[in-house]
Amino acid sequence: MTTMRAKQIRFIGYLSILSSFLAIVNAVAMLLFFGITFFSFFGFFVALLFYFTYLLNQKGYHFLAKNIILIIFNFAVLNISSTQGVGSGSILLYFPLLSLYFLLFEAVDWKWIAYWTIISASGYLVLEFSHYQILSFGKMPDVNPKFLFPFNLFLSLFGEFLIMLVFIRVNHDLEKSYITKAEELNDSLRELLLAKEKAEKAAHSRSLFLSSMSHEIRTPINSIIGFTSLLLDDNPKEEQKNFLSMIDFSSKNLLVIINDILDFNRMEAGKVEIELIPFPFNALISNIYHSMDLNAKEKNLTLQLELDNKLPHYLVGDPTRLTQILFNLLSNAIKFTNKGEILFKIQLLENLSDQVKIKFSIKDTGIGIPIDKQEIIFEHFTQVDSSISRKFGGTGLGLSIVKKLIDLFGTTISLTSKEGEGSEFTFSMSFPISQVIPKSNEHLTSQTDVELRKNKIVLVVDDNELNLKVAYQFVKKCGYECKLASNGKEALQFLETDPISLVLMDLQMPDWDGFVTTQKIREKEIYTPIVALTADVSFDISNRVKESGFVDIIFKPFQPQDLIEKIEQYTM
Known part of the structure; x- marks a missing residue:
C-alpha cells in the first residue's frame, strides 16, 4: 500500500467520526433553536450516515466511503444556503470543500477531482437560478439570522479546524511509520549486504578450493594417462594390455568425475554460455x-544408432x-544397464528453410527409476538411493549437468x-542450418616429412618431473627434437641460445610461473609461439592466457592426439 493511499484511508476514518x-x-x-422539527432531527440522521461511512471504510470500501462523504458535504452546503436564503454566501462554503477533494483523491485521480468540482459549480448555479429555494423542509420558525449565521459560520470554521488537526495527525503518524519502516529497511539491507558478502566469499573460497584440488588431482592423472597410453602403444603382452586398459579406464573415469564437479561449479556460478559455431553434425x-x-561392448551390451x-x-x-x-x-544408460541394448535415436522433427528441429532419445533396458524418484534425479548429488552409488559409482551430478545445459539451450528434457x-x-533442440562448411585443418592429417620434423625443436617447461617425461616421450614419438626445462x-x-620452434609452458611453477616467464620472454623480443600447458581449469584462466602472450592452451590431462595436433598446428 502506498503512503498516499494509507494516508487517505486513515483520513477518511478520522473524518467520518x-x-x-x-x-x-x-x-x-x-x-x-427550532424545537422539535424534522429539520432538527435530520442532523442525527446525517451523524448516523457518517458512522455508516466509517464502517464502510473499515471494511475496505474506501472509494465508496469517499464519495458518500462528498455527497453529504455537498448536500449540507445546499441545505445551509437554501435555509438562509439569498446572500448567504454559499460560494464561500464551497472553497473548503474543494480542498477536501484534493485530500480525498490522489493527484493521479484528477478526473474525480474535476467531477466533484463540476457538481459543486452546478449546485451553486442551481441555487442562484432558484433563488436559494431548491431544498425546503416546510415552514420553519423565525430565528434571528444575526445569531444563526454566526453559529453556522463558527461550526464550519471549527469543523475545518478539527479536520486540519486530523490531517496533521495522520501525516505525523505516517511520517513516524515511514521513519520506522525506513530504519527497518536499512537494517534489512545491511543484513542482506552482509549475507551477500559472506555468500560471495564462500563461493570464491569454494571456487579456489575446487580449482586447487582440480590442479592437484589432474596433474598426477596426466602422468598416469600419458604413461599408460605410451605403454599401450608399445605392444605389451595380452595380460599386461588388460591391466593397462583397466588403469586407463579407471583414470579416465576419475577424470570424468572431476570434470563433472568443475562443470557443475561453473554452471552454479553462471559462467557457462552456449556458443554458436558451425559444426559437422553427422x-x-x-x-x-x-x-x-566401445564402453557398451565392454559390458556385452548393444548400442544401436538410428540417425535420420x-x-x-552441417549445423550451427x-x-x-x-x-x-x-x-x-549415454554413459548413464550403459552404466545402469546390465543386459540388453541401448537405443540412441535422432529424428528430424521440422525442416525449415534456415533451421531444423531435432529430437534426441536415449532408451535403455536397465534398472529403471521408480515413479516417486523421477522428480529428484535431476537434482545435484542425487541418485535413486545410496545402494545405487555403491554398486554403480558416480557423483550424482551427470543428470543435474544435463538439466542445466538443456535449460541453457532453452528446451526441456x-x-x-x-x-x-x-x-x-x-x-528436442532447434539448430540453424550452417551456410558455411567448416574448414578442416588439413595439416593435422597430412603426412609431414620426417626430416622436416627433426629440424624443429619443442621446448617443454614444467616443474613436475613426471609431466616432463610424459611430454618428452610424446614429442619424440612425433619425430620432433625435444628439450626440457624445469623452471622459467x-x-x-x-630460447636465448637455441632455435626453439614451439614452447609448451606449464603455468604453475615456483619462482617464475608461466605468466611471468612468458612476460620475460616477450620483453627480450623473443616471439616464439608459446602454448600454455596447465591443469588449472578455473573460470578466467583461458582469458588470462590469451591476454598474456600465449598463442593457445592445453589442459591436463591431455589426450595424446590433442597434444600432437597443437604441436603440428604451430610448427608446420
Missing part, C-alpha cells in the same frame, strides 16, 4: 556413437555442450521409466 460528532452538535443546536554424432560403443538420413550435415550450435549432454545420458524395465530420456629461468636461457 469527526463529521458524525459535528452533525450531532449541529442537531442539538437546531433542537434548541560426424559429431558418429564420433559420440563410436566412443560410447534427412538431417543436414555448441558441439561441445551437445556432446557433453549426449555423453552423460522428459523421462519415461519403469522400475526393472528401463528408462528413456527425450529432448632455464626456459629463457634455452
